[in-house]
Amino acid sequence: MRLTKAIASAVISLSCVFGLVACSENSQALKASKSDVAAYQGAKNGFVDKNWTPGDKTSWEKQLRVRAQIQDEYTRSK
Numbered sequence: 001m002r003l004t005k006a007i008a009s010a011v012i013s014l015s016c017v018f019g020l021v022a023c024s025e026n027s028q029a030l031k032a033s034k035s036d037v038a039a040y041q042g043a044k045n046g047f048v049d050k051n052w053t054p055g056d057k058t059s060w061e062k063q064l065r066v067r068a069q070i071q072d073e074y075t076r077s078k
Contacts, residue, residue: 040060042048052063 038057040055040057042052042054042060044054048054049063051066052059
């Protein structure tokens with residue numbers, strides 16, 4: 001009788017511990033690196049658009065407008 005109570009107590013304790021562990025939640029916050037330069041300074045690699053020159057803010061803004069127009073479903077359906 002004593003052994004079954006000890007086993008039942010252990011099972012209940014372990015299920016409570018596992019239940020608490022399962023209900024905990026890890027932080028899902030993004031941990032992005034901080035950028036020390038403005039976005040228009042950009043990367044100098046082969047993946048940038050040909051019409052954009054790194055460091056030129058006006059060409060950066062123009063390229064963003066062009067990209068937004070390409071992704072706009074209303075203008076694409078005309």
